[in-house]
Amino acid sequence: MTLEKIEPVKIHILIVDDDAGDRKALRRALEGSGTAGDIVEAVDIESALAACDSRAFDFAIVDYRMPGQDGLHGVTALHARFPFMPIVMATSHGDEVIAAEALKRGAADYIPKANIRAQSIRRVLDSAMEKATLRRELARRQEELEKFAAVLVHDLRAPITAIRAFARYIDKGLQAETPNRETIAGQCRQIVECGRRMDALITALYEYTKADAEVGFDVVDMRSALAEARSNLEAIIERQHARVEHGPLPTVLGNLPQLSELLQNLIGNGLKYCEMPAPVIEIHAQPEPDNVWRFAVRDNGIGIAEKNRRRIFEPFERLHGTGKYEGSGLGLAICKKIVERHGGAIWCESNEGPGSTFVFTLRGAPGY
Numbered sequence: 001m002t003l004e005k006i007e008p009v010k011i012h013i014l015i016v017d018d019d020a021g022d023r024k025a026l027r028r029a030l031e032g033s034g035t036a037g038d039i040v041e042a043v044d045i046e047s048a049l050a051a052c053d054s055r056a057f058d059f060a061i062v063d064y065r066m067p068g069q070d071g072l073h074g075v076t077a078l079h080a081r082f083p084f085m086p087i088v089m090a091t092s093h094g095d096e097v098i099a100a101e102a103l104k105r106g107a108a109d110y111i112p113k114a115n116i117r118a119q120s121i122r123r124v125l126d127s128a129m130e131k132a133t134l135r136r137e138l139a140r141r142q143e144e145l146e147k148f149a150a151v152l153v154h155d156l157r158a159p160i161t162a163i164r165a166f167a168r169y170i171d172k173g174l175q176a177e178t179p180n181r182e183t184i185a186g187q188c189r190q191i192v193e194c195g196r197r198m199d200a201l202i203t204a205l206y207e208y209t210k211a212d213a214e215v216g217f218d219v220v221d222m223r224s225a226l227a228e229a230r231s232n233l234e235a236i237i238e239r240q241h242a243r244v245e246h247g248p249l250p251t252v253l254g255n256l257p258q259l260s261e262l263l264q265n266l267i268g269n270g271l272k273y274c275e276m277p278a279p280v281i282e283i284h285a286q287p288e289p290d291n292v293w294r295f296a297v298r299d300n301g302i303g304i305a306e307k308n309r310r311r312i313f314e315p316f317e318r319l320h321g322t323g324k325y326e327g328s329g330l331g332l333a334i335c336k337k338i339v340e341r342h343g344g345a346i347w348c349e350s351n352e353g354p355g356s357t358f359v360f361t362l363r364g365a366p367g368y
């Protein structure tokens with residue numbers, strides 16, 4: 001048996017230290033740690049900042065004691081400009097208080113200079129890199145949350161504003177000498193419709209957040225997932241004289257309620273975004289290497305332009321206003337979450353004929 005040799009990931013490192021001897025010792029330890037790609041040396045913070053401006057570093061190690069400035073200022077300045085670059089401070093004996101201060105100012109860790117050896121530096125480097133990855137992920141989630149909240153406020157406010165306006169019209173209409181019953185009844189219906197839209201949005205939001213929940217994985221027969229999705233869509237399928245056809249479907253590793261929701265959203269969209277007198281949805285699965293199944297949900301609907309095929313998976317992204325096709329813009333974002341939670345990927349492909357094809361991958365159940 002031959003074992004494939006896995007090369008460790010090489011990272012770009014910046015050493016900030018005024019002492020040539022210390023820089024050499026650091027370089028030797030970093031090279032011995034087995035992860036260093038290229039190493040750049042800077043003798044003070046100004047040249048360190050300039051080096052970071054001209055290229056990206058994965059890791060910086062900053063000496064505390066430098067003439068004319070202390071390393072803490074260096075940590076502050078580097079962290080402010082490059083918040084996701086892990087910084088480790090090299091301290092001397094008796095600098096423990098300084099080390100704590102460095103952490104407060106954004107350093108991921110510190111390492112006593114006396115302890116700079118290949119093994120110890122590797123440990124510090126690995127943990128600093130891990131912390132930086134977490135920090136980046138947290139920032140990404142925070143940004144996503146802010147965007148989500150902004151759109152949500154906008155989308156919920158629209159029907160509320162409309163409800164208030166209709167209520168004012170009704171109030172005014174009732175004060176007329178001879179109130180127009182028909183107009184008022186129409187305005188009441190509009191209020192009911194706005195309420196229904198808000199309700200649908202709240203339900204979609206609930207489904208979206210639920211897709212994040214920890215769920216148990218089991219062996220799932222995709223025919224059962226499809227049967228459940230179909231039965232939830234039965235009324236629409238009948239009303240639109242639609243056909244939902246499928247080839248042989250495998251058994252996968254996953255969560256049945258989530259997988260039927262995935263199919264329901266994709267089939268539901270295939271039915272909704274279709275102008276044909278008889279929509280046809282076809283579901284096929286084919287095996288891929290490494291026990292992965294590739295599913296395709298194909299429709300004969302209005303299709304999706306190439307340039308929009310990525311963004312439709314983002315929350316609240318809709319290609320049409322509420323006028324013609326109703327929706328929250330969360331259906332595909334829910335699908336993406338579900339598939340990614342299952343360790344797969346989802347994307348949209350073009351059809352040869354009319355319509356679109358949504359493709360996703362799932363892990364096959366072991367031993368099936």
Ligand code: ADP
Pocket residue numbers: 269270273299301302303304312317318319320326327328329330331332333356
């Ligand atoms: P919703 O249907 O609630 O608007 P989705 O997240 O399910 O939200 O879909 C996002 C957008 O992608 C839709 O508004 C629509 O413009 C487009 N879309 C989704 N599925 C299809 C499809 N099968 N055919 C054509 N367009 C689609």
